[in-house]
Amino acid sequence: DAKTTQPPSMDCAEGRAANLPCNHSTISGNEYVYWYRQIHSQGPQYIIHGLKNNETNEMASLIITEDRKSSTLILPHATLRDTAVYYCIVRDAGGTSYGKLTFGQGTILTVHP
C-alpha cells in the first residue's frame, strides 16, 4: 500500500471548517483513500473513502486531486467533539490485500471554543 504523509497537528475554531490534508504521491490506480478518526482511547471510526471522485457523507467531504496524489478531508462545521486523531490511509481494494489497514501517525486535530 502507498505511504501517506499528514501534518502532525492542526487547530480549528469551533463552527469553522476543518481542512485536513494528506499526501499520497505513490498511490496506484486500484488504491482507495480512506479516512478514519480516533477519539481519545476509543477504537478508530470510519469517516469516508474515495477512489477518484469527490465524496460527501453526513460526517465529512473528501476532495481528491485530479492526479490522485493528495486529498483533503473537510469537516464543514467543526465541533469540540471532532477533536481526535485523523488517519489518512491508502488501501488496495483487491482481494490479495485482505482488507488490511496500515496506520501512520495521523493528524491530531484540536477544535477550540
Add this chain to the structure above:
Amino acid sequence: DAGITQSPRHKVTETGTPVTLRCHQTENHRYMYWYRQDPGHGLRLIHYSYGVKDTDKGEVSDGYSVSRSKTEDFLLTLESATSSQTSVYFCAVTSGTGTRQYFGPGTRLTVT
C-alpha cells in the same frame, strides 16, 4: 459498532503468564483483525483472519498467536506475556476487502 465486543476490557497480568483476548462479533463479517496501539503510535496489525481457520501474520506478530474456530470469535493469545506487550489491543472486522472496517472498544493489557 457492528456488534463487536472484546473481553476482557482491562487486564493486569504478570510476565511469563499466558493471556487470551477474545473478540466476538454478531454480524457474520468474514474478515477479522487484531491491532495493538502504543502511546504516540498509530495502530499496528498483529494478525488477521480471512475465514474460519484461515489466519495470517501482520507486521508485529512475534509473541502472538491467533485462532478462529468459528465465524464470530477471533482469539489472540500471548503464550508468555512480556512487558513489551503492554498495550491497548483493538479488534476489527469487515465484510469485504473494499469496505470499511469496524473497530471494537479495545482491551487495555498491562504486563507487570
